[in-house]
Each structure stands twice: as structure tokens, then as C-alpha cells.
Amino acid sequence: MLDAVNDKNMVFKTDAITKQYGMGDLTVHALRGVTLEVPRGELVVLLGPSGSGKSTFLNIIGGLDQPTSGDVHFEGHALADMTDRELTYFRREHVGFVFQSYNLVPSLTALENVELITDIAENPMPAKEALEIVKLKDRLNHFPSQLSGGEQQRVAIARAIAKRPEVMLCDEPTGALDSETGILVLEALQNVNHTYGTTTIIITHNAAIANVADRVIYFADGQVAKVVKNDHPKDIHEIGW
């Protein structure tokens, strides 16, 4: 369905996207015209203060939300043109999400949470394999309430990678975690990026994480403040937290 047409190296292209929320009498401008390109296979970090529009941007390119104006292209396809059904399919086959609050189904075990995806995706990896990648193969049958925060987030990552997505979109995946656990999570993400070449976009508040990225995009006040290309990204273990 989504066979690429042009700009083969760009996974996402956005053109002047804006987003406004009405909140009672006042209107919040979450995005004020964001034009960006995200190259295939890169690990991109979005940095910026709270309310700068990072999450909104991520939700829009992930097909979770619609922009007020502007265009988003995924591999040459305009998301705005997609029907609800096509957007669902887009998320199911091409996007892996990782949320700050994990969002696991509490009534399912780690393995079953991953199977939620492998049950419906077209070409998934076995759920166990996904959990092995995040180093949780001995926690398969634990329920979320029996797992630590870091473990829960790694289950969420396993759930995201199991479908073999083109892109991983991670909204503050380490936001609720301590540094050690956070490193394990980031290690898992970097590992996926390196091994499978999955384009990975991570929102964070932690500037140190920027060192592991191929590209750092700074958000401020609903706009892109600057984009810094990092030619020599570090390994996750080399950075100070």
C-alpha cells in the first residue's frame, strides 16, 4: 500500500504543520508551522521544554492526531489523505509506539501484551523473540503489576518492535525511570535502531541523551528552533546521565 514514490531516503516529511487546541475561551497553538524531514534509519532525538510541541508533533506524524493545517508525508504518502481505516493500517504495520506511561494492558502478561500486536500485524516476529531483544525472556509470564517500571517499558518496546515497524516513535520513554533503568531502555531502542535500521524518534528532556542521536531537533514554542546533525553518535554506555 505504502510503496515509496520519491525522496526514498526520507521517512517523514512535514510541511508547515500547525496544531491548535481550543480550551474554553483561549486557543493554544501547540505547533506553529513545523517543516522537517526525517531520514531513513536515523535515531532522532527531539529536545525542548514542556509545551514546546514535541509530543503533538510525534502524535501527528504517528497518525494519532490530525494537524490543523499543513501536510505530513510518510514515505511519500500524505497522511491527511488517508481514511481512518488506512491510518489504522498505517499504525498497525509501520509505526511502533512507546509511551511514557507504558500503557500495557494490566490483565495480560508480558508475552500476551506483545501478542496483542503479533496477532494482528502482517509480518511480525515471534513475540518471544521481541521480548528476548529487550532482554526479558525470563519474564514472559509476568503481569505488568509484577514488573518494574523499566521492565514494563521494555515490554512496551518489545510490543512496538514485534511488528517490524519502519519507524519507532517514543514519547519520553525514560521519563518515569531512574538512570540505570533508563539506560537499559535506551539501550534496547538503540539496539533495535542499529540491528534493524528502524528509524527511531525519541522525545526526551534529558540533553545527555542527545549524544547518542544521529540528529537532534530542538523544539521551542511550537516551532523547530534548530536541527543539529551528529556525525559521531556515541554508544549509550558512553554518556553521562
Place this chain on the structure above:
Amino acid sequence: MRQVITAMNRKLLRDLWNIKGQLVAIIFVMASGIMSFVLSFGVIDSLELGRDVYYDRYEFADVWASAKRVPEGVKEQIAEINGVAQIETRVTFGATVQVEGMDVPASGRILSYPDEREPLLDKLYLKSGRLLNPDEEDAILASEAFVVAHGFTLGDHIDMVINGKKRSLKIVGIALSPEYVYSLGPGALFPDDKRFGVFWMSRRALEAAVNMDGAFNNVALRLSRDANVEEVKAELDRILKQYGGLISFDRSEQMSNWYVENELTQLKTTGTITPIIFLCVAAFLVNVVMTRQVATQRVQIGMLKAVGYSNAELAAHYLKMVMVVVVIGSLLGLAGGVWLGSGLLNIYSQFFRFPYLHYTYSVDIMILSVGFCAAAATAGTWIAMKQAADLPPAEAMRPEAPTEFKETILERLDIDKFFSFLSRIVLRQLERRPIRAFFSAIGVGFALAILVFANSMTDSMNYMMDVQYNIGNRETILLGFVEPRAISALEEIRLMPGVMKVEPLRDIPVLLKHGHLSKRTGISGIRPDPDLHRVLDQSLKPVDVSGGGLVMSRKLAELLGAKVGDMIDVDVLEERRPQLSLPIAAVYDEFVGIGAYMDIDRLNSLLNEGPVVTGAALMTDPNWNGPLYQNIKDVPAIISMAIMVRMREIFEQMMDENMMRMMAVYIIFAGVIAFGVIYNTARIAFSERSRELAALRVLGLTKGEVAYILFGELGFVVMVAIPMGLLIGYGLCAGMVASLDTELFRMPLYIKNDTYAYAVIVVLISALISFYLVWRQVDKIDLVAAQKGVE
């Protein structure tokens, strides 16, 4: 590789298991609704079928007439009336039945049984024993009701006085007749199986006993399908007139059938309206509960959408959840309905003595009730699912945004300082989510309303009995004479032991006609200013008969299509059969029967008779009952004696056996529904708030304070629900009472405070138990887990 049980289905099963308590409650609410529906319609259908089959197979006649003595040859003449398909002539005679231990003799009606063949019409169903042999002289068949009431068995002898001669007759068979499903003795208001029995005797033996050789005094007709009933009756009356014939009557006026129809109508009214209300309430509640249940899964729905589940897949997932409820609830409801229905029918079979009574259930009714509940549950789930699914997933996954801050009414009125911090939290919650609170209150209110409703029927019935037997009629005994007597006869009664007061009564059987409408009933002549036998209208004012015209119940006026001032043609169905024309002087609202009254002196003068009575109302001293009854027994002119206490007992028993049985079942269902709703409301309120409550606990609020916030809100909902429920309950009762309008009685709208109190108490106890069960959950809030974001 696809698994047999997908992760989604496992989620479904575990989610269901997690809310099993609530599911059980919803399932019971739904099952109760379906059960009452299936049960009521099943019982009514079965009774109607039982009646139809009985009437059909046992050749229940269409028209009957009595006369003094008709030569058998006239039978041919009657058979030639256009429309008569079958004819059976009979001899019938009243008898006095002496049963040991009874204060007054019972009355009996003896009917002839053909000697060499089966009866052609009104055949007998032989319950036990054998039929009569031709010319068998000292044997009888007895009606089952009488035999059961006295504990007689086959082979017992009964002493009877027939035509002045005492006979001892052996019961050789126990029988049922479609003509006497209910049997009313002379002067009785209600069937009293102890005081009245029906017997069958060999035709020739009976003819000999009552000097009817070669003659008959009663005829039953079966009409052809296209016959004109009125014309046949008129022709029959014309033929029988010279033989002392009384006006013929059809099924609608046949006493037993009239009772059967009235009882069935009564049962049908309560048995239709109540389950419809229950089913609607159950469906509404299932809808509300499922809506809120799904709404609590909002975040999960957002996540599932985010990771690529389509709306259709999510809809299917949640509909499966509903289906589990619907399928289990339906199976339970249907099975329970059939089981209880056949049990209830069994009980009714002792009341309606139909020989064939099998529980039948209509598949339509089952499909309708299940479909209705399923649709309500599905709609509730669908709407909630749609609401969650329509949100952009990013928004659905966020915990609901804090509602916009607005000053509550407390702050606007500047009275907030009078409330504690916790109370203010409670009040703000309520004010910010008024619709949710409103629906919760409606749900609880309906539960309370059906409790009021189910119990109010007994109240209304008791009130009706009080008006009829305690407030209105103050006599203790009502006597009836064999034939009209001079008023001086009352002096003799006045002198009997224990008699404190005597009042004259004059009853005549009449056919009232107005235009093309007519009704067989009686006119009672009473004193204009009675102390004992008073007729009260619904506002408990004595009806004034001093005007000289007819005073009749509204129901009777309706049946005649007449109003005050209209002239009514009165055919007196007695001896000389005079025809009168009387104006309606007043119409009053009466609870029981379709009576017509007149000033006794005026009635007597219209009939060109002196001061004559056919009965008397007595006020007696209960301490003298024994000697008094003995005295009355010795007066042959007294044919009937109604003891008012006993009449009330019979009526109550009749109600208990009939309508109240079903009501008792409804009261249980109402309780189940009430608890189910309240428990669910509390449980869901808890799951909606558990995260917030955990946060408050972390902030340092005690369990008690957290519980106050939760239960304060629920308590408020219950407090609002109570007056709402009482009002709805009152409305339901008013609707039911308005529709319970048979010739036998009209129900007053009367709800005792006890009934309201009972409903409120059940609701409060349900609330307390529910609070306790939820409190145990509050107790278990895992503060750490809650903060980790685990739901």
C-alpha cells in the same frame, strides 16, 4: 503464527473475571427482567390455552336458560331455532347439604346426568371414581372443589335435603365441569367452596326426586358459528316464556365464565404491565452499567487504537463482553422463567380448575425479551465504545483532562466555608459531572420504584377490602331468604340471641337496558339512611339513594353507556317479570362489583308490593355466634348466610392465590434489580476514581477520608434517587391501577407508608452492603502500583 485464543480474547476473559461481581449483578438484573417476562406471559398463555382446550373438548355451551317446568317435547321446538347446533336439556335443583361441623348447612346445586349416554354439552371431566350407572338412585358425582374443601373421599355419603326430602347420597365420582370452574352459591359474592357444591345425579333418579318426569327446567345450547346470539336468546326466551322461563344468557353472563374471564383479565393486566416495566428497567440499567463499564477502559481503547487496532476490531471485542452478559443473562432468565412459570402454573391449577394445564411458552416472547435486553446492552456498549474510539488515540490515552474549573454553586452563594474540605470535593465532583450523577440516580430510582410498585398492589387490595368490608359494610352477617318475605319477618330475627341491629334488604335480579346495551345484574333496595349495609363511593362518602332513581356504579353506567339523568329499562327477572323504566339518579365510583341501588320503599312500591324484604343485614355480638347460627339454621326460610369476616377471608385468599402469587415473585425480582444496580453504581464509581483516590491517599488522606469522598458522592446520588424513585413508583402504581379495571373490581390507588419505607430500606441496605464491598477495595489500593501508572 496465530494462536487459538488471541491475546485480545484472553484480555476479554481476564477483564470479565476482574469485574465478575459486577457482571453477576448485571446478569441477575437482566435475568430478572427476562424471567418475569417469560414467566408471566407463559403462565397467562398456558391458562388461556388451558381454558380454550377445556371449553372446546368438554363442549362448554354457548347459551343457557332456566324455566319452571318444560315438557321434553319443547326440546324439538328449541332445536329448530335458527343457529342452534346442539341442545341438551337438564333438570337442576337446589339442595341443602348438611355437613357435620358446619354452623350452617351448605348449599348445593344438583344437575341431571343423562342415563344412557354422555352429556352432549357441558361434559364432565372425571377426576377420579366412576360415572353414574343408568337409574342409579343413591349415587352422585361431586364437584372437586367441594370435595377437597371438606376432605371427602370416594365412597363417602353426603346428607342432602332435596325438595324437602332428606337423602343420603354416596359419592361415586369426583368431577370437573366447564360450567362450574368457579361456583357461586345463592347470595354469595365470591366463590366459597365450603359453602357451595355442585353435584350430578342420574336424570331419571333426579326427575323422580323432584317430580320432573318427562320435563326439564334447564337447557344448554351450542350455537353454530354464524348464529346470531341475541336472536337465538330472544327466540329461546319467547318459547320458554309460557313455561316460566327466566331470561336466557350467554357465556359473557355465565357466572363461572365471568369469574374466569375477570380473573384472567386481572392476571393479564398485572402479568403484562409488570414484566414490561421490569424488562424496561432492566434493559435501561444494563445499558447504563455497560456504558460506564466500557468508559472505564478509555485509556486502553486509546492505546489499542494507537498500536493499530481498528474500530471494528475494538467494537467486536467489547461486543463480545456484552454477549457474555447477554448470553448468560438470557439463558438464566429463560431457564428461570420456564422453571418458575411451570411452578406458578402448578399453583394456579388449584385455583383455576382446568383439567388440562400444561406450561406452554411462546418462542416469540423469549426472542422479544432477550432481543430487547441484548439491544439495550449492545447500544450502551456501542455508544461508550464509540465515544472512546472517536477520540484521537493520543487524547484517549491521557487520563481525562481535569475538568474546567468553575465556581460551584457553593462558592457563588458564598456558603462554601460552611463545608469541610472533603465535602467541597464531593460537591464539586457532583456539580462537574451532573449527567453522570443524574443517570446513576435514575438507575437507583427505578430500582426503588419497582420495589414500591411490586408492594403497592397488596396495599391497594387491602385498602379495597377495608372499604368494602370494614368501613362500608358494617354488618357482620348478611342473610338471604328463599323468597320475598313481609318485613315483619325481621322482628323474628331481631329477637335471636346476639342480634344487635337488623336492616332490611330487597334484592331483585334484573336485566338493565339502555339503547342497544344491556347488562344482567341485581338492584339492591336499601334504606336511604343505613347504619349497616352502606354503599361507599371512592371518597368513602355513603351513597345517597333517597332521590328515588337508580344509583349505580360508574362501571355499570359505562357498560350501559348511560349517564346521570338517562332512563334505564329494567326487566325484572322474577315471578311476574314487570318491566320498569327508571332514571339514573347518581353514579358513584365503587371498587368492587357492578352494583345498582335504590330506596327499598320506592323499589317495593314500583313492584306493587308491600313492605317486602329478601334479606337482612345484621350486626351481631360475636360471643353469641354459636347459639345464633343454630337459630338461623332452624329457620327454613333462610337460604343463605354470608359471614362478613369469612367473605373477606375468601376474597383475600382469592387475591393471594391469584394475583398476589405473581406479585410475590415480582417483589423478589425487584429486590435483585435494586441491589444489582446499586452495587454496580458503587463499583464503577470506584474504578473510575481509583487512580485519583490513590493519589489522595499518597498525599496523606486517611482511608476514611478517601472513602468519604467516594461514598459522599454515592450517598448523595442515593439521597437524590430516593425521592425520585418514590415519585416514579407512585407513577407506575397509578398507571397500573388505572389499567386494572374489570367488572369484578377497580383498584384504588393506595400506597401505604410501609411500602415506601420498605423500598427505601431495601435501597439503603443495598447501598450499605455495596459500600462495604467497595470499601474493601479502597482498603486494597496499592499506593505504589497506583503511582507507577498501573491501573
